[in-house]
Amino acid sequence: MKVGLLGHGVVGGGVRKIIDDGLTWEVRELEVKKILVRDASECIDPRTTLNADEILNDPEIDVIVECMGGLEPAHTYVRKALENGKYVVTSNKKMLATYCSELFDAARKNNVTVHYEAACGGGIPWMASLDRTRRVDDIISFRGIFNGTTNYILERMSREHSSFAEKLQEAQKLGYAEQDPSDDIDGHDVRYKVSLSCVKAFDTLQNIEDIAVFGIRNIREEDLAWCARNNLACKLLGSGEYYGDCISAYVMPVFLDNEDVFADIPLNFNAIESNSLTLGRAMFVGQGAGSLPTAHAVVQNIIDIVKNQDPEINDKHPVPVDNSRHEGCYYIRTADPSAFAGIKAEDISDTALLSRKVSLQEIVRLANQAEDDTLFIAEVRK
């Protein structure tokens, strides 16, 4: 099977290497025929081109692997590939979560499929496991550490009692965090992954904006000190819960019991868990990013296409997000505690309080109303 590669950076370079190295007979059946690069200085390999149409219109190429990142031109190229009857594998969660509906329609019309294991959990076989579980079972819920950068920052802050700014800088130096880390620390990266997980887990496509998102940008040492005093660990979790007529879907820092399996997930690892009717809880831990782990997931998807193991495109059950169904107790640190007085269970300090049990929807409403750019909220699960 001939592959056209769009993007030859961290992930694309890994895909090219794994296919060129051909360690197994399955991989040796694949061939990278052409590689799109941006700059003539990158045209060292004879397969490289600066012209996307040379790849998208090549009748010998069956699969387009998109690992350029960003919305455009990735979206336009993927759409064109599907319209030309080519299968697509993408690692680009932002592009896919944004244009999911349109691209799935284009795939259906042209009798091909879109695969995105690497877009969600990097090297972890999370999407494949949802597909397998769904053959037998209904998924009730999922939760996960979907972002290694924030896990690294939170773990290091907790262990070393250091500041967010210091650990963010360290993560940037190690190459875990981008120069503009907003997508990671504000939870948007996890929101894309929760959206794609909802497609696989619950057959439902969601408007990304409907998924509640709270990040860790404002976390302080005093928040983690409270956590430690209460034998809790802080993790940024993405979650989805199925209620039949609706789902809840959200990204939120969570103060977990130290005994919880997620509490011990170290450094930049990802860990994702599904809960289904007959299998119960099943958890996957591994590298959520990195050149070869992520490329491994891309190549697995290409082999699925070769073996004709196309998952059904699951967006046929359009239930809405309703975050009033998820209830919890919340740690809230704010410049204006009076804005949360109506849901207060106890004071923690002059600026922090613990809420009584309330719906996530109510927390979102109060947080929007507060307009406090120092606000930090975490769900407390003791």
Ligand SMILES: NC(=O)c1ccc[n+]([C@@H]2O[C@H](COP(=O)([O-])OP(=O)(O)OC[C@H]3O[C@@H](n4cnc5c(N)ncnc54)[C@H](OP(=O)(O)O)[C@@H]3O)[C@@H](O)[C@H]2O)c1
């Ligand atoms: N890195 C990971 O571990 C990881 C894990 C999971 C998912 N992902 C996702 O995978 C995607 C790629 O990530 P990455 O880390 O591989 O990024 P990257 O290292 O920046 O690679 C992207 C490559 O695509 C090239 N490119 C971008 N626009 C192009 C265009 N219009 N024409 C030709 N080439 C173009 C870039 O060239 P320039 O350098 O010239 O811009 C770069 O070489 C992203 O969506 C990311 O979120 C990454």
